[in-house]
Amino acid sequence: MTRLRIDWTACDGRGLCAELVPELIERDEWGFPLISDAAVPPGVLVHARRAVAACPRLALSLQAENA
Amino acid sequence: MTSRSVDAALWYLGRGSGVVSLALLTLVVGLGIVTRSGRTLPGLPRFAVSAVHRSASLLAVTFLVVHIVTLTLDPQSQLRWLDAVIPFGSHFKPLWIGLGALSLDLMIALTVTSLLRQRIGRRVWRTIHWAAYALWPFAMLHSIGSGTDARRMWMVWFMVACAVAVIGILGWRVSPDFLDDRDRVAGTKLPAPRALEMTRGGR
Numbered sequence A: 001m002t003r004l005r006i007d008w009t010a011c012d013g014r015g016l017c018a019e020l021v022p023e024l025i026e027r028d029e030w031g032f033p034l035i036s037d038a039a040v041p042p043g044v045l046v047h048a049r050r051a052v053a054a055c056p057r058l059a060l061s062l063q064a065e066n067a
Numbered sequence B: 001m002t003s004r005s006v007d008a009a010l011w012y013l014g015r016g017s018g019v020v021s022l023a024l025l026t027l028v029v030g031l032g033i034v035t036r037s038g039r040t041l042p043g044l045p046r047f048a049v050s051a052v053h054r055s056a057s058l059l060a061v062t063f064l065v066v067h068i069v070t071l072t073l074d075p076q077s078q079l080r081w082l083d084a085v086i087p088f089g090s091h092f093k094p095l096w097i098g099l100g101a102l103s104l105d106l107m108i109a110l111t112v113t114s115l116l117r118q119r120i121g122r123r124v125w126r127t128i129h130w131a132a133y134a135l136w137p138f139a140m141l142h143s144i145g146s147g148t149d150a151r152r153m154w155m156v157w158f159m160v161a162c163a164v165a166v167i168g169i170l171g172w173r174v175s176p177d178f179l180d181d182r183d184r185v186a187g188t189k190l191p192a193p194r195a196l197e198m199t200r201g202g203r
């Protein structure tokens, strides 16, 4: 399964990702992403990939794990 | 068509695509800066600001290709293919054409590195991306110095409008409240102390 991961040293809370994957990402009160730990559902995967490509800081990635 | 009218068509297309490229570059610089600010625009969420920045820059590349192909085919411009990429070697107006070639080289570098962003990593990409601030003035000087239309009133006004837009947005870029980080310690990723106290108080 696949999870979204954030590189916290790179992320500076621009919030593009929360706009593109509202299913799994919210913003905290300082604009940083609050990211769901859940596996990315198949239907959301396209949006997740788009968010990974759009992050201006290249801080977001998709990680495949064997569960 | 006679070959004279073909030449005339090439020359019109060459000039027109140059003007459109300058307009698009102005838009691209503006949208790049808005992307950096982390802010939205009316009707454009953050991801859209950055997506239009990207698409407009690819469109600018397309118009630059038309600009260069038409003008190297046009015998009147006396431009050789190499003059379009190697700066300052042209027989005709070497400085002004050279600034155009320099802009093209920077445009290629910015586009290629941006398309390979995931591959080359943020540091390298970001360092090269600063060249955008040299590209725009080079392209503007090239338009002023080599353009046949540069003395026409409509072109003068168009260039003034582009310059006012870029200078205005640069002023905003260097102003203290450019970044959308009101609730953080200035220049850092840390939450502002007042906000921190509020969360501590809440515990």
Ligand code: HEM
Binding pocket: A055, A056, A057, B025, B028, B029, B030, B031, B032, B033, B035, B036, B037, B050, B053, B054, B057, B058, B107, B110, B111, B114, B115, B129, B132, B133, B135, B136, B173
């Ligand atoms: C495929 C092409 C491009 C992509 C994907 C792209 C992407 C980006 C991104 C993501 C940012 C935000 C950087 C950040 O927030 O740290 C940015 C900023 C910027 N871009 Fe581009 N860009 C492209 C082409 C260009 C070109 C050709 C120019 C030149 C005119 C340009 C000019 C700028 C400027 C001026 C900024 C603001 C830099 C700053 O002051 O922080 N971009 N670009």
Ligand code: SF4
Binding pocket: A006, A010, A011, A012, A013, A014, A015, A016, A017, A018, A031, A032, A033, A054, A055, A056, A057, A058, A059, A060
């Ligand atoms: S888009 Fe990137 S930098 Fe912005 S909040 Fe999401 S992970 Fe962080």
